[in-house]
Amino acid sequence: MPEIDFVLVEPLYEGNIGFAARVIKNFGFDRLVLINPPAIGDEAIARASHARDVLESARHCTLEEVIAKSSLLVATTGEFGKSICTSLRMPFYTPRELGAMIRDVEGRVSILFGRENYGLSNDEIRQCDIVCTIPASTDYPIVNISHAVGILCYELAALPRGTYRIASRVELDAFYDHIDRFLDTIDHPDFKRDNTMVMMRRIFSRTLLTPREVSTLHGLLRRTEWHLSGEDKTQNK
Amino acid sequence: MPEIDFVLVEPLYEGNIGFAARVIKNFGFDRLVLINPPAIGDEAIARASHARDVLESARHCTLEEVIAKSSLLVATTGEFGKSICTSLRMPFYTPRELGAMIRDVEGRVSILFGRENYGLSNDEIRQCDIVCTIPASTDYPIVNISHAVGILCYELAALPRGTYRIASRVELDAFYDHIDRFLDTIDHPDFKRDNTMVMMRRIFSRTLLTPREVSTLHGLLRRTEWHLSGEDKTQNK
Numbered sequence: 249m250p251e252i253d254f255v256l257v258e259p260l261y262e263g264n265i266g267f268a269a270r271v272i273k274n275f276g277f278d279r280l281v282l283i284n285p286p287a288i289g290d291e292a293i294a295r296a297s298h299a300r301d302v303l304e305s306a307r308h309c310t311l312e313e314v315i316a317k318s319s320l321l322v323a324t325t326g327e328f329g330k331s332i333c334t335s336l337r338m339p340f341y342t343p344r345e346l347g348a349m350i351r352d353v354e355g356r357v358s359i360l361f362g363r364e365n366y367g368l369s370n371d372e373i374r375q376c377d378i379v380c381t382i383p384a385s386t387d388y389p390i391v392n393i394s395h396a397v398g399i400l401c402y403e404l405a406a407l408p409r410g411t412y413r414i415a416s417r418v419e420l421d422a423f424y425d426h427i428d429r430f431l432d433t434i435d436h437p438d439f440k441r442d443n444t445m446v447m448m449r450r451i452f453s454r455t456l457l458t459p460r461e462v463s464t465l466h467g468l469l470r471r472t473e474w475h476l477s478g479e480d481k482t483q484n485k
Numbered sequence: 486m487p488e489i490d491f492v493l494v495e496p497l498y499e500g501n502i503g504f505a506a507r508v509i510k511n512f513g514f515d516r517l518v519l520i521n522p523p524a525i526g527d528e529a530i531a532r533a534s535h536a537r538d539v540l541e542s543a544r545h546c547t548l549e550e551v552i553a554k555s556s557l558l559v560a561t562t563g564e565f566g567k568s569i570c571t572s573l574r575m576p577f578y579t580p581r582e583l584g585a586m587i588r589d590v591e592g593r594v595s596i597l598f599g600r601e602n603y604g605l606s607n608d609e610i611r612q613c614d615i616v617c618t619i620p621a622s623t624d625y626p627i628v629n630i631s632h633a634v635g636i637l638c639y640e641l642a643a644l645p646r647g648t649y650r651i652a653s654r655v656e657l658d659a660f661y662d663h664i665d666r667f668l669d670t671i672d673h674p675d676f677k678r679d680n681t682m683v684m685m686r687r688i689f690s691r692t693l694l695t696p697r698e699v700s701t702l703h704g705l706l707r708r709t710e711w712h713l714s715g716e717d718k719t720q721n722k
Binding site: 267270271273274275276295297298299339340342345381382383384385387388389390391392394395398399402405406407408409412456458 | 504507508510511512513532534535536576577579582618619620621622624625626627628629631632635636639642643644645646649693695
C-alpha cells in the first residue's frame with residue numbers, strides 16, 4: 249500500500265476540513281494536506297471530533313510541493329462523461345478501480361479534492377496523472393468534499409471485514425438429517441419429501457449458518473420433538 | 486432494485502440530516518425517513534444544498550411504522566466484531582455485500598442509521614433483520630452519520646461508470662509495428678529488440694489505450710521520423 253495524501257485544494261469551509269480529517273482517521277489513514285485553507289477554528293475542531301490529531305498534523309503546502317513529492321497525482325472530479333473526447337478527463341477511474349490500481353504499489357499517491365464551489369480547475373486537472381470520478385447521479389452529481397473524501401477513504405482502505413467460521417459439512421448434514429427425521433415425526437407426506445428437503449437445504453444454505461446457529465436450530469427441533477412426544481402420550485391415554 | 490428507505494433514528498443535529506439528504510440525492514435515491522428528528526431549520530437546508538426536495542419530502546415515522554412497511558430491515562453499526570458470539574450483531578454484512586444481496590430483489594428495504602452519540606440501541610438492532618457494518622479503523626470506527634449514509638448510498642447505487650472504446654487489435658498492431666520500425670530508424674540494437682518490444686507492449690497494454698490516444702502516439706512517431714529524416718539530410722550534406 250502506498251502512502252496516501254488526501255489533499256484539499258483551497259477548501260472554503262473549515263467545517264469540511266474537520267469532517268475530512270475525521271473520515272480519514274475513520275478508515276485508518278492520517279495524511280491530510282491543505283492548500284491555501286481558511287483559518288482552522290472551533291468548527292473544524294468540533295467536526296474532526298476524535299480526529300483532532302489528523303487535523304492538527306495536516307501539512308500546509310502549495311500544489312507545486314505536492315506535485316514534487318508524488319509518484320502519482322490523482323484528480324477527483326464530480327462530473328463524469330462531461331467531455332468524453334478530451335484526454336483531460338478521459339479515461340477516468342472509479343474509486344474502486346483506483347483502489348485496485350494502487351493497492352499493491354509503494355510510493356506517494358496524492359489525491360486532490362477541489363473547492364466546494366468549482367472543484368479543480370482545468371489547469372490543476374491537467375497537472376494530475378489520472379482522473380478519479382465518483383459515479384453519481386446526473387441529477388445532482390456534486391458530492392460534498394468531505395463525503396467524497398470519505399468514499400475514497402472507504403474504497404482505498406478496503407479494511408478486512410474479518411472472517412467467521414460457518415458450520416462444517418458434518419454439522420450441516422446432521423442438521424438436515426434432523427429435519428428429515430422431524431418431517432417423519434409430523435407425518436410429512438413421503439411423495440413431497442425430496443422436494444421439501446431440497447428446499448430446506450436451499451433456504452438454510454444461503455444463510456451460511458454458523459455452528460452456533462446450527463446448534464440452536466437443533467435445540468429447537470429437539471424441544472419441539474419433546475413436546476410432540478408429550479402430546480402423543482396425552483392423546484394415546 | 487428494491488425501494489430503499491434511508492432511516493435516521495433520532496438524529497440529534499439538523500446539519501447531519503441536511504448532509505444525508507444531499508448524499509441520498511447525489512447517488513440517485515430520494516427516500517429519507519426521520520424518526521423523532523430535531524427541528525429542521527436553516528442549517529439542514531443549507532447543507533442539503535440542491536437536495537432540498539429530498540429534505541422536504543422526508544417522511545416522519547415511528548420505528549414501528551418503518552418495520553411494518555419493510556421487507557428487509559437493516560441495522561447499520563459502527564463497531565464490527567464487537568461481540569462475535571452474539572447473534573445480535575453477527576454475522577454482519579459490509580455495504581458491498583449488502584448491495585450484492587439486495588440488488589436484484591424487489592420490495593422495501595429500510596436501512597437504519599443510529600444516533601450521533603450512541604448509535605442504535607440493542608433493542609433496535611434486535612428488531613432488524615440483518616446487520617450492516619462499514620469496515621473502519623479500530624482506532625476510531627465511529628463514522629459520522631451522513632458519511633455512513635454516503636457510503637451506503639455509494640455502494641447500493643452502483644451507478645454505471647459508463648464505457649469507452651479501447652483501441653482494436655488492428656489499431657494496436659499497427660502501433661506496435663510503427664514502434665518496431667521506429668527502433669530501426671534510431672538503430673536500436675537487434676539483440677535487444679525482442680525484449681524491448683515486449684516491454685513496450687506491456688507498458689502500453691496496461692494503459693488500455695483509446696483509439697484517439699493511439700492515433701496521437703502514431704502522430705508523434707511520424708513527426709519524430711520526419712525530423713530525424715530532416716536531420717539525416719543535414720548530416721549527409
